[in-house]
Amino acid sequence: MMVTDKTYKNANRRERIIFLVKLLVYAGIVFFNLEHPPFYNKFGWLFKITNALSFFLGANLIISIAWLVILSWYTRRHRTKPIEKDNFVLGINRITSVLNTIFFLLAIPIFFGKDLLQLVTSITIVAAAIALLTKDYIANMINGLIIMFSDQLSLGDQVRIGEYKGRVMDITLINVVLQNEDDDLVIVPNSVIFTAIVLNQSKQNIKKMTIEFELDHKRSFTLEVLEERLRHSIAAFESSYTPDSFSLKIIEIKKDFVQFKIQLLLPHADKTTERSIKRALNTEIIALAEGVE
Known part of the structure; x- marks a missing residue:
């Protein structure tokens, strides 16, 4: 979805406030875990919740810090580039979402008292098997990241992809969303973009x-x-x-x-x-x- 520069700045400010709130919550949880209040002995489930939360929030804060640092550095270097058409920002946001999802899924077994190292080893084996079965899906996601971090397609561009043409409304890890002349939304898989002839008229202004x-x-x-x-x-x-x-x-x-x-x-x-x-x-x-x- 396209956003204006003002909307983006407001969203960026909101992200910073949310980051501070998460930091305070994380500090409070870590403090209680270190102090190990007596009521933890009565309510073991509460300790499991705070333990899982501290793991997820810790990872989430590291990801957020990296996101803020990279985004601040990038926006300073590209002040004249319209944010609403910036694929780099879009790609960073998608990667951040994927990493947060992964750590959230890892936090769930911690709540049930599973050993993280043993869990990661098991997940790695299962993930290898899943990767073989879903290689086309993974390839589609990789293609999506390549599109996001390139300047070949940007949000708002008027393009023609094979037999489909329209304005690029969104770029995801799975597909590119076009709006055609009839205002219909056309969803084109990323794998199709890498095998079809793409004409980008917006790059020629x-x-x-x-x-x-x-x-x-x-x-x-x-x-x-x-x-x-x-x-x-x-x-x-x-x-x-x-x-x-x-x-x-x-x-x-x-x-x-x-x-x-x-x-x-x-x-x-x-x-x-x-x-x-x-x-x-x-x-x-x-x-x-x-x-x-």
Whole structure:
């Protein structure tokens, strides 16, 4: 999900407050565990809870400190980079969530009095077996991290991935979420991105609009007249696209029809304007197909 720089700063401030609260709670738990109050002897389950909490909070605090240090260092070095499109920040947040989840799962057996070293050894063996069975899933997660820590795809980019195209709304460890022209959310697995041809129009700071259509041979027209009529149909939008970028090409000549392709560049990606241009062009194409002068 995209956030503004102000929202991000507020979230960062909130994270710092939560960190201080967790630090105070952790210090209190450690103090009580060291003092070992007498009521621990009566309520053994309470000691197990505080022991598990101290393990989880200790790990969580270390992760939070690393997160704050890395993020502070990165934001100082990239002050001009929009936070809402920053894959590095997104990747760090995803890794932090995964590590916190792992330590939370490790804290559960501690509550039941299990030996941590023996537990980790057992988990390592089980994890190796699971990794063999879920190698595709793990590969997908690794691909997600590669995408996050690269500049090839960023939040808000207008992209085309194979047959899918739209704006990048979110990048997760499993998939990339696109919003297409119909405002539908398209979920593309990360593994597909690494095997498909990806076109990122936002990296060129332009939006290429393409329309393909067919006209029957029975309609008498020349390429010059056809291009002139199509240009005239979008004359009201001359300031919204690069005039020299307009091109009309013949893709293929069939027995009964000719297949064409219109292309033009929009310097600024505006969905409303793009839809209006497409509507004007499609209206003119329908008129041409019906023989309306």
